[in-house]
Amino acid sequence: MTATPAGLLDRLVPPSPPSPRAERGRDWLAAHGLPTTRDEAWRYTPVDDIVGALEAAAPAPASTSQVSRSVVDALAGDHGGPRLVFVNGVFEPRASDAGGAVDGLWLGNRDGMRARPPSPRAAEDQPADGFQALNWAAGRDVAAVLVEPGAQLDQPVHVVHIAAPGEDTTANHPRTVVLAGPGSRVHLIESYVGLPGPSVTNASTRIVAGAGSTVTHHRVQDEAAAAIHVGRTAIDQGARSTLRATSIMTGGHIARSALAIGFDGTDACADIDGLYLPLGHQHHDNVVTVDHRASHCASTQRFTGIVDDHGRGSFSGHVLVRHGTTGTDAHQSNRNLVLAPTAQADTRPWLEILADDVRCTHGATVGRLDDDALFYLRSRGIPLEQGRAMLVAGFAAEIIDAITPATLRDRVAAAFAAGRGG
Amino acid sequence: MLHIERLTASVGDKTILDGLDLDIAAGEIHAVMGPNGAGKSTLSNVLAGRDGYTTTGTVTFEGGDLLALTPEERAAKGLFLAFQHPVEIPGVGNMYFLHTALNAIRLVRGQPEIGAVDFLALAKEHMARLDMDPAFLSRSVNEGFSGGEKKRNEILQLSLLEPRLAILDETDSGLDIDALRVVGEGVERLRHPERSMLIITHHPRLLEFVRPDRVHVLQAGRIVRTGDHHLARELEAVGYGAAAAR
Ligand SMILES: Nc1ncnc2c1ncn2[C@@H]1O[C@H](COP(=O)(O)OP(=O)(O)OP(=O)(O)O)[C@@H](O)[C@H]1O
Ligand SMILES: [Mg+2]
Numbered sequence: 001m002t003a004t005p006a007g008l009l010d011r012l013v014p015p016s017p018p019s020p021r022a023e024r025g026r027d028w029l030a031a032h033g034l035p036t037t038r039d040e041a042w043r044y045t046p047v048d049d050i051v052g053a054l055e056a057a058a059p060a061p062a063s064t065s066q067v068s069r070s071v072v073d074a075l076a077g078d079h080g081g082p083r084l085v086f087v088n089g090v091f092e093p094r095a096s097d098a099g100g101a102v103d104g105l106w107l108g109n110r111d112g113m114r115a116r117p118p119s120p121r122a123a124e125d126q127p128a129d130g131f132q133a134l135n136w137a138a139g140r141d142v143a144a145v146l147v148e149p150g151a152q153l154d155q156p157v158h159v160v161h162i163a164a165p166g167e168d169t170t171a172n173h174p175r176t177v178v179l180a181g182p183g184s185r186v187h188l189i190e191s192y193v194g195l196p197g198p199s200v201t202n203a204s205t206r207i208v209a210g211a212g213s214t215v216t217h218h219r220v221q222d223e224a225a226a227a228i229h230v231g232r233t234a235i236d237q238g239a240r241s242t243l244r245a246t247s248i249m250t251g252g253h254i255a256r257s258a259l260a261i262g263f264d265g266t267d268a269c270a271d272i273d274g275l276y277l278p279l280g281h282q283h284h285d286n287v288v289t290v291d292h293r294a295s296h297c298a299s300t301q302r303f304t305g306i307v308d309d310h311g312r313g314s315f316s317g318h319v320l321v322r323h324g325t326t327g328t329d330a331h332q333s334n335r336n337l338v339l340a341p342t343a344q345a346d347t348r349p350w351l352e353i354l355a356d357d358v359r360c361t362h363g364a365t366v367g368r369l370d371d372d373a374l375f376y377l378r379s380r381g382i383p384l385e386q387g388r389a390m391l392v393a394g395f396a397a398e399i400i401d402a403i404t405p406a407t408l409r410d411r412v413a414a415a416f417a418a419g420r421g422g
Numbered sequence: 423m424l425h426i427e428r429l430t431a432s433v434g435d436k437t438i439l440d441g442l443d444l445d446i447a448a449g450e451i452h453a454v455m456g457p458n459g460a461g462k463s464t465l466s467n468v469l470a471g472r473d474g475y476t477t478t479g480t481v482t483f484e485g486g487d488l489l490a491l492t493p494e495e496r497a498a499k500g501l502f503l504a505f506q507h508p509v510e511i512p513g514v515g516n517m518y519f520l521h522t523a524l525n526a527i528r529l530v531r532g533q534p535e536i537g538a539v540d541f542l543a544l545a546k547e548h549m550a551r552l553d554m555d556p557a558f559l560s561r562s563v564n565e566g567f568s569g570g571e572k573k574r575n576e577i578l579q580l581s582l583l584e585p586r587l588a589i590l591d592e593t594d595s596g597l598d599i600d601a602l603r604v605v606g607e608g609v610e611r612l613r614h615p616e617r618s619m620l621i622i623t624h625h626p627r628l629l630e631f632v633r634p635d636r637v638h639v640l641q642a643g644r645i646v647r648t649g650d651h652h653l654a655r656e657l658e659a660v661g662y663g664a665a666a667a668r
Contacts (some may be wrong), residue, residue: 377511379502380519384494397513
């Protein structure tokens with residue numbers, strides 16, 4: 001990373017209402033700049049293309065006339081619970097349904113947040129990288145989901161971020177904050193979708209799972225074909241909290257999803273699933289970090305990649321077990337199905353174990369379709385192409401089948417089948 | 423029904439089937455026995471259409487050139503292979519698989535599709551006869567099935583798909599005594615004047631439930647001896663070497 005030249009900084013960061021966070025982001029960016037492929041965590045990502053698109057991008061128009069409720073339904077679905085819709089990073093109340101009063105839940109955007117007493121747990125002092133710094137500096141709004149201690153929410157909370165580009169490439173910087181109070185239960189769906197056209201979405205999500213809370217987080221990136229997506233989700237887990245997270249990537253041209261999970265208290269667990277499907281010339285990168293900084297926590301990563309055509313997919317999974325902790329249970333698996341000789345899958349496990357009492361497993365596979373299985377299906381009368389489609393769907397099934405609610409699962413399955421021409 | 427003439431099959435420069443002749447008429451049940459490595463599974467694979475083999479000779483099935491067809495075309499035409507080693511397919515539900523296979527074959531045969539509800543009833547009926555728990559429908563194809571459970575799942579497919587020619591490649595091995603009877607009786611029930619079977623086995627037990635019209639000894643890639651059902655017992659008594667020499 002190198003410092004960002006002042007002229008470029010001015011172009012990337014339009015004048016916005018100054019907040020301490022925006023200022024910190026701007027300062028950080030001025031000092032450290034955006035990442036390059038020389039940075040370990042960005043080695044698989046065509047970061048020059050992303051920076052180039054950002055430099056050329058106009059700030060996204062806040063005009064949202066194209067985005068009606070039915071457009072949101074079509075792009076991201078209706079999953080029964082309250083829905084917050086942001087267009088180009090800005091709250092769109094007309095397409096949202098904040099759900100009236102749900103006991104123990106507060107939903108809103110920056111305006112509403114300003115009216116609330118600041119929550120100390122929401123503070124992050126430094127951005128993790130230049131893109132997050134840029135998100136802070138240039139972001140214009142925030143989606144906030146605040147769950148009171150002990151609240152048990154039955155219906156999923158749906159946050160939809162829509163990229164609505166104009167003629168030229170537009171850049172937007174959506175930010176989402178979720179605070180799940182101690183002992184609460186919440187199911188969050190984050191959809192990143194878009195209207196056709198070139199866009200750069202630089203998203204940052206922060207989730208704090210309080211002690212004893214149960215958090216489900218499904219993140220779906222299904223943006224338009226010309227979209228560029230850089231996303232970072234940081235989840236901090238309190239003692240005895242339970243996280244079920246899924247990251248699905250089907251859309252975009254270049255998309256990268258980083259997931260950073262940290263255990264701040266003992267006896268917490270995280271199940272982290274991922275599915276990515278680069279086709280055509282798509283590029284999908286996953287960067288997962290699980291920081292076992294507290295004892296007796298369990299994490300399981302299951303990431304599945306299906307790469308076809310000229311698609312490129314990558315998974316980098318970092319498990320860090322800190323010195324002085326005990327009783328860590330950490331598992332990681334990355335399975336890749338490569339369907340064309342021109343497609344590429346990269347997998348990079350990185351286990352950094354600095355403690356003794358650890359149970360840790362990891363496995364990575366990169367393989368082709370199973371010829372024996374295909375022959376078996378064909379020998380039963382199932383035509384070649386149908387047999388292939390069944391096996392490809394079967395490869396993704398363990399991830400898709402675990403998605404809740406059924407409306408989202410069906411949607412992901414449909415996006416999967418559509419992408420696969422099925 | 424099936425007419426095989428001077429069939430050879432090789433992989434690379436290894437010749438596995440070496441001039442094999444075999445004729446099976448409609449309604450007949452033939453058994454093929456032979457030592458390990460003789461080429462029995464290779465014969466099944468070549469008949470079912472697995473690629474990777476170079477073949478010469480002719481195979482005529484129902485009057486047409488079998489070797490010119492894709493595996494799925496052979497299945498639609500009525501050929502069925504119960505695999506010696508059924509494949510596990512994680513993520514593909516057994517019920518979905520069976521239903522898809524049946525409808526694919528019915529489509530080619532010009533029969534109407536069977537809907538999910540009717541199919542479930544049909545599958546359960548067949549499973550009951552095979553003493554199979556319907557729970558196997560909701561699992562992935564063969565995944566985690568025991569050896570015997572996989573074999574039963576093969577017979578379930580056989581009975582659902584109603585082929586004209588069924589090849590059973592060691593379907594009896596790995597079955598316990600009771601399962602052997604269930605499978606043997608299941609196969610016997612499928613005997614039909616229009617259906618032929620080729621049963622590959624190492625054990626005469628199965629042939630007590632399904633009495634074959636002919637028993638062949640396959641050795642080093644060709645049929646070296648043919649007899650009636652008494653041959654199976656003789657083989658067990660004297661071994662392949664001595665039996666082939668007679
Ligand atoms: N793909 C292959 N490449 C090389 N050799 C092969 C291949 N397939 C089969 N063979 C060889 O051909 C021979 C016949 O194999 P096959 O599986 O047909 O035997 P089999 O009669 O079914 O034996 P078993 O009773 O043990 O099942 C064996 O020696 C086997 O190793
Ligand atoms: Mg064999």
